[in-house]
Amino acid sequence: MNDSSLRLERSGDLATLTIDRPQARNAINFPMLESLEQALDDLSGNLPRLLVIRAAEPGFCAGIDLKESREARSDFVRVRVGLMHRCLNRLRSLPCPVVAAINGVAVGLGCEIAISADLRIASPDARFCYPEPRVAVPSPSQHLIWLIGLARAQDMLLTARWIEAPEAERIGLATHIAEDLDRGVAELTDQIMDLAPLSMRRTKENLWITMTEGIEAASRHHQDGVTEAADTADRKEALQAFAEKRRPHFTGE
Known part of the structure; x- marks a missing residue:
């Protein structure tokens, strides 16, 4: 992986993928998507027992990099969104369990990465939003509908409103809330790593x-x-x- 903003690390049978671009609130740009695809190649070729996705402060992921989008032409946009969906589909179809540790905001693509995990542990200050209509692009809906149902997906996508952690847990956007996120992830990791x-x-x-x-x-x-x-x-x-x-x-x- 060539982009230090996205790191794949291994400790035995546990793999951790960290989004680390705090200067841009962990927004994802094209080089990071390329690194994500490379990481998925690595994971598929040498499958861990468990993958944990987490992010550096100040929050999980602010979505796609809008500064990159400002200068993007339509041909680049098509390539980027195609790569994005390819990565998300591969992440969802990884044979091993995937856990997302969600701290702070998960916006747009950040939400999509989070809900591509099998289990989603959120901090009490976690917030979720699909703000695409505010920046004049359509929101993705195909996986969100499976996860929380059509009516709730309509409410979330067609209003572009924020979902706070308690509501996220109630509707299934988050699996559960952990007062201490690191401890919650560690406990869940131990539980999963004990299974066949x-x-x-x-x-x-x-x-x-x-x-x-x-x-x-x-x-x-x-x-x-x-x-x-x-x-x-x-x-x-x-x-x-x-x-x-x-x-x-x-x-x-």
Whole structure:
């Protein structure tokens, strides 16, 4: 990755992606999108058990870089928005669980990055907004509708209003609020890292198949997954640990 404003770091089976451009309130420009795509290549080629997305202060992400947009021609805009959607789709489809740690504001593209995570922990001062109508472009809606439903997405997108942390948690925009964000992320990380990686990947796949292909396809996928799991080392370890009344140690095999 060539852009220091977006860092991918690893500690064992845990990967952390940090947005670090505080001078622009962590707004995303084109080089950062290119770095994000490169990071996704790295993650796909060497999959961690868990990816955590977080941001440096003062807030999670102020959206797309409007200073870059001021000088952008339509051909550049098409390339940039295409890259943006490609990155978001790849982020959502990563086989491993993805957690977003949302501090402060998440605006526009910042919201899209946050809701591309499977689980979203927000600080009490977190705020969410899709302000695109205020800058004369349409808001993305396709994933938000799945997450919070049509009526709530309409309310959020067609008013461009701010959603404060308590409401975000109530409508599902945030999974939960943590008074101490770092501690909340650490506790959730420990919880997820104790689970069987192959099972988590299959479960995540099944969730998306249910949403995109329907219940029958998801049922077939689940049957295949349970059958394949029977011969894995992790399944045998889980049953042995149960018999011995101890915690299992999963290796992802």
